[in-house]
Every structure is written in C-alpha cells, then in structure tokens.
Amino acid sequence: MMQPPSGLTPPPARTLAPAMTNALHQSFDSLVVGGTLHTAQRSFAADIAIVGHRIAAVAQPGTLARASAKHVIDASGCDVLPGCIDVHVHLALPFCGTTSCDDFAFGSQAAACGCVTSVIDFAIPSAGQTLRQAHEAWLAKAQGQSLVDYAWHLAITRDEHLSEIEKMVELGLPTFKEFMIYESEGWNSDDARMYRTLQLMRHHHAMLLVHAESSRVLDALIAQHHTPEQMRKHGARLHPLTRPNFIEAEAIERAAHWCKVTGGMLYVVHMSTAEGAEIVRRVRSEHAPLMAETCTQYLTLTDKVFDGPDGHLFACCPQVKKQADVDRLWLGLHDEVKVVSTDTCSFTRAQKRMWWNEAEGYGDWTKIPMGLPGLDTMVPLMYTLGVQGGRITKNKLVELCASNPAKIMGLWGKKGDIAPGFDADLAIIDPRASKIVTPKNLQSRCDWNPYEGLQLAGFARTTLVRGRVVVEGGEPDESLRGHGGFLMRGRPMLL
Numbered sequence: 001m002m003q004p005p006s007g008l009t010p011p012p013a014r015t016l017a018p019a020m021t022n023a024l025h026q027s028f029d030s031l032v033v034g035g036t037l038h039t040a041q042r043s044f045a046a047d048i049a050i051v052g053h054r055i056a057a058v059a060q061p062g063t064l065a066r067a068s069a070k071h072v073i074d075a076s077g078c079d080v081l082p083g084c085i086d087v088h089v090h091l092a093l094p095f096c097g098t099t100s101c102d103d104f105a106f107g108s109q110a111a112a113c114g115c116v117t118s119v120i121d122f123a124i125p126s127a128g129q130t131l132r133q134a135h136e137a138w139l140a141k142a143q144g145q146s147l148v149d150y151a152w153h154l155a156i157t158r159d160e161h162l163s164e165i166e167k168m169v170e171l172g173l174p175t176f177k178e179f180m181i182y183e184s185e186g187w188n189s190d191d192a193r194m195y196r197t198l199q200l201m202r203h204h205h206a207m208l209l210v211h212a213e214s215s216r217v218l219d220a221l222i223a224q225h226h227t228p229e230q231m232r233k234h235g236a237r238l239h240p241l242t243r244p245n246f247i248e249a250e251a252i253e254r255a256a257h258w259c260k261v262t263g264g265m266l267y268v269v270h271m272s273t274a275e276g277a278e279i280v281r282r283v284r285s286e287h288a289p290l291m292a293e294t295c296t297q298y299l300t301l302t303d304k305v306f307d308g309p310d311g312h313l314f315a316c317c318p319q320v321k322k323q324a325d326v327d328r329l330w331l332g333l334h335d336e337v338k339v340v341s342t343d344t345c346s347f348t349r350a351q352k353r354m355w356w357n358e359a360e361g362y363g364d365w366t367k368i369p370m371g372l373p374g375l376d377t378m379v380p381l382m383y384t385l386g387v388q389g390g391r392i393t394k395n396k397l398v399e400l401c402a403s404n405p406a407k408i409m410g411l412w413g414k415k416g417d418i419a420p421g422f423d424a425d426l427a428i429i430d431p432r433a434s435k436i437v438t439p440k441n442l443q444s445r446c447d448w449n450p451y452e453g454l455q456l457a458g459f460a461r462t463t464l465v466r467g468r469v470v471v472e473g474g475e476p477d478e479s480l481r482g483h484g485g486f487l488m489r490g491r492p493m494l495l
C-alpha cells in the first residue's frame with residue numbers, strides 16, 4: 001500500500017538539465033502535483049513540471065507555481081511511476097495460421113491503461129524479405145495507430161540478414177532476435193548462425209535476443225505423442241508434457257556458451273524455468289555478457305491451468321511451468337532476471353478453438369495458436385502480487401518494468417526515469433483503487449483473460465506519453481490514436 005509521506009525525506013529540489021535552465025522562468029505545459037514519485041532508486045514526494053514532451057523540472061512539493069501551468073494534474077495520494085516499457089509484445093502477428101487479435105490500436109490502449117508507455121514488438125521478415133522490409137512492414141502496422149511509443153527487435157531468419165545488421169543499428173534498431181525453434185515457420189537459427197550473429201553483436205555494440213528451446217528434441221517429443229490415443233487421453237496437457245524443463249535449459253546452456261566464447265551480448269527472452277535461471281546466473285558469474293527476462297505468466301501461473309476445461313487457452317510458448325520454477329524466478333528478479341515483460345500475443349476463444357477436431361471429438365495441441373494477452377495486466381500483477389504481496393518494493397517494480405528495460409534496450413536518457421530531460425512518460429496509480437479482471441474491464445480485444453477473477457490494483461488512473469494525457473480516469477483517449485511514435489534507439493547497456 002501507499003507508503004506514509006511522513007516516512008519520506010524530501011530531496012533537495014533537483015537542478016535542471018542544462019538545456020532546460022530557463023524552464024522555471026517560462027510557463028509550463030503541465031504540472032503533476034502532490035504525488036509520491038517512485039524511481040528505481042528511491043521514493044519521494046515531489047512535483048513534476050513538463051514543457052513540450054519532456055520533463056523540465058522535478059521539485060519539492062509546492063515549489064512550482066501552479067499559475068504558471070496550462071494544465072495541473074493532481075496526483076495527491078497517488079504513486080507516480082516512470083512510464084513502463086514492455087519490451088516483448090507481438091501485435092497483429094501472423095502466427096500459427098491466424099493473426100494475434102491485439103493490434104497496435106487496441107494493444108497500445110491496453111498498454112496505456114496498464115501503465116505501459118512504450119512497447120517493443122518483433123519485426124519478423126516474411127519469406128524472402130530483408131530486415132529493412134520487415135522494419136517497413138512493422139512501421140506500416142504501427143504508424144497512426146498506436147497510443148504509446150513503439151519500437152521493434154529485428155528477427156534474423158536467414159544468413160543474408162547478417163549483412164544488414166550494421167545498417168539497422170545505424171537506423172536506431174540495435175536489437176535482434178533469433179529463434180532456436182519454429183523450423184516449420186522458417187524462423188529458426190542454428191548454432192552456426194547464432195555464433196556468427198553474436199560475433200557481429202560484439203563488433204557493432206548490438207544485442208541478440210534468443211528464444212531458447214531445444215528444437216530437435218522438442219520435435220521428437222511431439223512426434224512421440226502425436227497419436228489419436230494420446231491426444232484423446234491427455235488433451236491440452238500434451239503441451240506441457242512435451243516441453244519438459246530440459247527443453248529450455250539445454251537451449252539456454254548452448255546459447256549462453258556462444259555468448260561466452262564470442263563476447264557478444266545475449267538476452268534470453270521469456271525465461272520460464274528454474275534450471276534456465278541457474279544457468280544464466282552461473283554463466284554471468286563467468287563474465288559473459290548475458291541477461292534474461294521473464295514474463296508475468298511465468299511468475300504467476302503453473303501448468304495446473306492445463307487441467308481445466310479451458311486448459312488449451314493457456315497454451316503459450318514456452319508454456320507455464322511448476323511452482324518451483326515460479327518461486328525461483330521471483331528470486332531471480334534480484335539477480336540474473338533483469339526485466340519483466342509479457343510476450344503479449346493474444347488469441348480469442350474462437351482462434352484458440354482451431355485445435356479442436358469436431359469429427360474426431362478431440363483436440364490436437366500442436367494446432368493451438370500459442371500466446372496470451374498480457375499488456376493490460378503486467379504492471380497490475382507486479383503491483384498487486386509483487387509490491388502489495390511483499391515480494392518487491394515499488395522501486396524494484398520500476399527497475400524491472402521501466403529503468404532496466406530502458407537501459408538494456410537503448411532508451412536510457414529518454415525513457416525509464418523521472419528526471420529533467422527525460423520524456424514526460426508517467427503512470428499515476430491510485431493505490432486504493434482496484435478492479436476484478438474480466439475481458440470487459442480491459443482494453444485487449446481478447447474475449448478471455450488468464451487472470452480472470454483476480455482483483456488487481458496498479459492500473460493507471462492517468463497516463464502521460466511525452467506530455468500528453470492518453471489515459472484519464474482509467475479510460476484511454478481514443479482521439480489520440482496515433483500519438484505514439486517510433487523510437488530510434490541507441491546502444492544497449494549490459495547490466
């Protein structure tokens with residue numbers, strides 16, 4: 001809950017950034033007053049002045065003249081966070097024979113109402129496309145649609161893409177992605193390509209993200225179980241049954257090895273296992289430039305979800321694991337797990353039903369579109385189960401969901417902090433407010449939710465993206481659709 005203001009020591013009024021020294025003598029566009037600010041380092045009562053799209057000043061409460069502002073936002077009794085960054089989303093992604101139902105319009109509304117002011121998607125070239133063409137295809141999807149700022153990692157799916165890396169880094173796209181699975185989609189990279197890519201990452205000060213699952217053994221396990229008898233007997237439970245923890249652990253071990261010997265920066269996406277976390281911790285201690293993220297589903301759900309009648313809805317990739325993995329990943333947030341993201345890839349009930357064979361009366365788990373909605377609930381889950389649950393502080397939440405993502409993904413200096421010169425991306429949370437998760441309560445287009453029925457605090461009362469109020473009273477301002485812009489990013493930081 002809200003920390004008592006009496007327990008806080010107000011900091012000295014912050015000095016202004018050099019370019020902003022005249023700000024105090026000018027009128028402000030907006031003031032955010034009366035709130036308790038939370039950065040990755042500390043919590044303190046302060047007011048925020050905004051000029052244009054940036055923060056102009058952070059000052060002791062009451063020291064900025066209200067009359068000088070066109071717009072005053074009262075944040076009394078509220079938490080004020082830097083806008084969070086979900087570095088792992090798939091909006092309108094063609095996948096598993098359909099297209100994920102949250103596009104940049106709806107996905108970004110979900111983001112903004114969930115305290116997220118920037119999203120990073122994955123531009124995946126379709127057959128024969130260059131990285132630049134994939135970048136342009138994703139620009140076409142996002143421009144004019146998104147309420148929040150956006151960027152993407154570029155998926156390297158062919159050897160020819162390696163020659164484009166230098167140019168893409170120059171264009172402000174310094175992060176790349178390789179899949180160790182998805183051979184049938186034509187997306188997978190083998191060890192040789194991963195090794196060569198990591199050499200280039202080192203050379204160009206870029207970073208490779210890896211989806212680490214062991215493709216060949218996974219395919220063997222799927223083939224062993226892909227019979228009508230097994231599918232009738234186990235249903236959606238075949239999803240976790242064919243993906244034991246070693247499928248992820250072996251792939252992380254191998255990728256981490258190439259990271260260590262090349263010195264190329266590597267970031268393991270959506271890490272879901274205790275074993276994976278142990279490997280990343282060990283290889284980091286051997287001075288490899290290695291980091292990992294986990295997603296909210298791996299901190300909150302277990303594979304018991306597959307036992308229910310709607311079990312197939314929960315198929316995501318990798319799938320949710322056991323309680324021991326959940327517990328280990330929470331511990332990892334204080335060590336090798338640097339970022340919490342969502343891997344948002346929403347599919348409706350009708351889309352998920354693609355697995356069902358009506359004539360045979362059973363489902364084929366390999367045909368379930370894999371992915372979960374998540375943008376609405378990332379920060380509320382971390383706020384409710386993490387902060388209010390006593391597992392992390394508000395500062396740690398900001399570190400995992402805003403500051404570290406900004407640093408690691410090349411956005412630091414613009415995003416991830418509340419300080420003069422940073423973009424005025426702010427999420428204001430009323431800690432007394434909460435709501436029960438239902439699809440109707442959320443912005444996602446998805447007609448079901450993995451957290452349905454949970455009472456969560458930590459939704460945004462007010463959200464600002466570069467100084468504009470895009471959410472007020474928990475509702476998105478749809479007239480600002482298209483306010484979000486493409487983010488050119490700088491060098492990724494190793495944490």
Ligand SMILES: [Zn+2]
Pocket residue numbers: 088090343
């Ligand atoms: Zn993903």
